[in-house]
Amino acid sequence: MEETRMVEIKQSVLAANDEKADGFRALLKQAGTLYTDIMASPGAGKTTLLLALIDTMRKRAQVVQAPEPKFGVIEADLESMVDAEKIKAASIPSVELNTHGVCHVEMGMVERSYEAFKQGGLTPFDYMFLENIGNLVCPAEFDTGAHNRVMLLSVPEGYDKVYKYPPMFAVVDALIVTKCDYLPLNPDFDMEALKKQASVLNPGIRIFVTSARTGEGMDELAAWFEELRANIVK
Amino acid sequence: MEETRMVEIKQSVLAANDEKADGFRALLKQAGTLYTDIMASPGAGKTTLLLALIDTMRKRAQVVQAPEPKFGVIEADLESMVDAEKIKAASIPSVELNTHGVCHVEMGMVERSYEAFKQGGLTPFDYMFLENIGNLVCPAEFDTGAHNRVMLLSVPEGYDKVYKYPPMFAVVDALIVTKCDYLPLNPDFDMEALKKQASVLNPGIRIFVTSARTGEGMDELAAWFEELRANIVK
Numbered sequence: 001m002e003e004t005r006m007v008e009i010k011q012s013v014l015a016a017n018d019e020k021a022d023g024f025r026a027l028l029k030q031a032g033t034l035y036t037d038i039m040a041s042p043g044a045g046k047t048t049l050l051l052a053l054i055d056t057m058r059k060r061a062q063v064v065q066a067p068e069p070k071f072g073v074i075e076a077d078l079e080s081m082v083d084a085e086k087i088k089a090a091s092i093p094s095v096e097l098n099t100h101g102v103c104h105v106e107m108g109m110v111e112r113s114y115e116a117f118k119q120g121g122l123t124p125f126d127y128m129f130l131e132n133i134g135n136l137v138c139p140a141e142f143d144t145g146a147h148n149r150v151m152l153l154s155v156p157e158g159y160d161k162v163y164k165y166p167p168m169f170a171v172v173d174a175l176i177v178t179k180c181d182y183l184p185l186n187p188d189f190d191m192e193a194l195k196k197q198a199s200v201l202n203p204g205i206r207i208f209v210t211s212a213r214t215g216e217g218m219d220e221l222a223a224w225f226e227e228l229r230a231n232i233v234k
Numbered sequence: 235m236e237e238t239r240m241v242e243i244k245q246s247v248l249a250a251n252d253e254k255a256d257g258f259r260a261l262l263k264q265a266g267t268l269y270t271d272i273m274a275s276p277g278a279g280k281t282t283l284l285l286a287l288i289d290t291m292r293k294r295a296q297v298v299q300a301p302e303p304k305f306g307v308i309e310a311d312l313e314s315m316v317d318a319e320k321i322k323a324a325s326i327p328s329v330e331l332n333t334h335g336v337c338h339v340e341m342g343m344v345e346r347s348y349e350a351f352k353q354g355g356l357t358p359f360d361y362m363f364l365e366n367i368g369n370l371v372c373p374a375e376f377d378t379g380a381h382n383r384v385m386l387l388s389v390p391e392g393y394d395k396v397y398k399y400p401p402m403f404a405v406v407d408a409l410i411v412t413k414c415d416y417l418p419l420n421p422d423f424d425m426e427a428l429k430k431q432a433s434v435l436n437p438g439i440r441i442f443v444t445s446a447r448t449g450e451g452m453d454e455l456a457a458w459f460e461e462l463r464a465n466i467v468k
Binding site: 009041042043044077078079080082083101103133134135136137138153154156157158160161163164165166167179181182185 | 243275276277278311312313314316317335337367368369370371372387388390391392394395397398399400401413415416419
């Protein structure tokens, strides 16, 4: 009985969340902002990848003498500000989103974070990223109003995660394999099997093989984001 | 309003769960079984550590010519049986607990799993392990009726997780640092800071530094489990 009530309430919470998400997505498209939700396990390298990606995108703009893109990062954490401080140190506008123990990010939190950016006179952005809570399970269920959702899987976690965490692999637009500089230490990591399993579960999924440490794959990833943004603003 | 209702129902679900957990804990103590809940992020090495630990405990029993301990493993997974198959391949009695997408394990699931062991004539065990869902957030909230709760943190995840996932670090009896053979690749991994932060948050926490690949720390860990069981059965 209680379980049924819980499920009913959860469904109505999710429905209200989805409605807000659609509105937010449209708002950011209008502002010319490509908004990406980044999800992964704890320690998969979300903050490190984000720093490397933004650095790569800034350099690519320099090379073609384009204006530097404007970035904003929402840093979600259960309790602390560890990641937000790293982002700030790289001179990237960021908002600390403290969920106070909640295992995922919901639309109300996103809206409050964006409002903080607006009040600080920092919007509109060309690219906004949400670094979600480190959790490969719950965030998959909650639409955060993003235009695209990506997940990271780090090489040391192992390649056999598609069947174990299918909801996450099913909802994302891209799988970014991180820490590929660890591959020599992981002879059992079967990249082809991972790619095949992910593509069977989610036929449209894009897969990037990267290492923030060596720079591997960062240009391809940056080019993909540039292309996605071009589709948003056209 | 809906959020309030959700919180109320969650609290009453948690209270019912805790009551069942106390009864189950007493039942297993009476049976002479030390029951441990193992929690960690996806890919921290739960299954691999468990296989190495059981192997070490079997060998330690042989050395002192004691009877081989009886082990049972509940393998929780969102959807698949990947881990349960690895446990079976090592001739360890196991039950596959499929949570169908639920992000943590609750008492009803534990009771049904134990009943399956009983009906298979496999109980009582000397040691029963629950490999919880790979999630460093939600399982911390749910008492699974275990006598002790441990968490794994793998070296590639990074040492800065105490402030980011405090509920998990706060509830466990032991922190098992895994994949220490990766330390040479992670010069920034500050083991002393990790130990200090974990001990400040949770003063009673035991910390083990291990590698299932090299065997580092496995004897100390096995000895700790033997000591805990001696306290249960005395």
